[in-house]
Amino acid sequence: MKLADIIHVSLQLLLRHKLLHFAAFATAAVVLAAALAAEFGGRQPETVALDVGLSALRLVLPLFIIFQVQELFSREFDRRFYQLSLTYPVSRTAWLLGRFFALLGVNIGLLLLIAAVLALQVGWIGMGEEQATPVSLGLPFWITIGAVGLDLLVLLCLACFLSIIASTPSFVLIGTLGFMLIARAYSAILALLATNAGVVGDAEAYRTNLGLLGYLLPDLGALDVRMIALYDRMAFLPADWPPLIASALLYAAGFLALGLWRFRRKQFA
């Protein structure tokens, strides 16, 4: 009951902080990127629109998450709103989880909305024209969206954790984006070094160093499974998808647990 009340107030805060404007902007950005790509992409417009649309989605939503986390957490600490919100008969655990679930709900909703709009747009682009390799807007597409959702969940949990330990709101932006870039890119760089060792002087040393990141960071790059939707071939799904999902979930839970642990000990002097 109490959690529901905290979620309600959090959603009210997000709505008042131009949530709908942000959502409209994010949807428009994805639709516009996909439309322009289809228009100027030459061959296979459906595939190009879906590819660019998914890339835009993976770029816009993390920014959306960061802004919303800054609103519900960083601003709360920065503007001392906690002087009221933490003095209600609500435990810190419930407070944090309530806000987290509000953000999770909003982001799942927005992801599904943009995905549905993108699917409609790609379907509309492909109307009356058959491609040699058609895209799939069925199960493979929604598996791809599910993987994007998992990637965003990790980023959301990380952003929440960073907002609790950060002394400035910009740290959440820099930390989350920095983490996202590295976690999404390092496995692709490793694969490149494995197949094309000539791109750097000492490829083996690079691989060893980058490989260490695999122990510290989730492989968010591997969660980008768009190939199954772009070419309608489930064979492109990574063979090790169960541990990939488990790893992402574990990292998300770990960041959230760390955030909770830190928040319960946070002193507001």
Next chain:
Amino acid sequence: MSALQFHDVSKTFQSRKGAIRALNRVNLQVDEGEVFGFVGPNGAGKSTTIKVMLDIINDYEGDVSIYGSSSRDARSRKAIAYLPESPALYEQFTPLEVLRMALRMNGIRRRDEKAWCQQWLERFSVAPYASRRIRQLSKGNVQRVALAHTLVVQPRLLVLDEPLSGLDPVGRQDVVDILLEYKHAGGAIFFTSHVLHDVERIADRFGFINRGELITTRSPRELVAEHADRFIVRYQSQSLAEGERLREDEYQQELDQSALPGWLDNLNRHGGRVLSIHPATSLESVFFRILEENSATGPGGR
């Protein structure tokens, strides 16, 4: 059962310059229905005391209980409503939404929720702004909304940090009246104030804190009586002209208790006439005296 109890509460802040003892074995008790004023200079530990009470600071030593429950348990705050010195209300909310949020967050469900909140806004003369955003209100009106926000949940213990700051004289009187009404209805109040006149006016007892140590807890009357060793004598005389001249042949002189009999004899010899004698002490003068004594002896000196 006491409304609030501090038992040997200490809090140390770590800083680059070393450890700072913000509270040192503070023991205090506020009874049900009692108004307790908490005074002390800036940095004495007043805000830290409140933050400990509300669990905003939770790494302290000792125990704090609210109506018998440990303050570390969030449910103990069901009995409390808190007004910070500079209330930070969500700027994008309206006063009505702020009050409804308070009810919701305290688990209070009312069928007449809107009317109830509206009634409290009317009590504080901010009903005309019920649908405006907080950021559009003046500082004084934000303070009134914040006060309405604390009272709308009908707490058993009100914790107020400088409740009258930012209000005009009429607003101050209104708020004092509402607080007194709350007190007469049986509510307990713990409040801090720099304006000692407010403490004298509202508080049944007050605590004086300096450098993290609770120096004394008394009623204002008791304390003033204890320190009533200086008097102000108003007198008329044509030949004795000591002290401050008030008008033709009328003067006012402040004297120590020990010097008073001799001085009165002298006045008598000069054919003078006493108009009035009253204690020179007020809570304010006692406040400064205690502060001076405590500074001289250092913490733990009293």
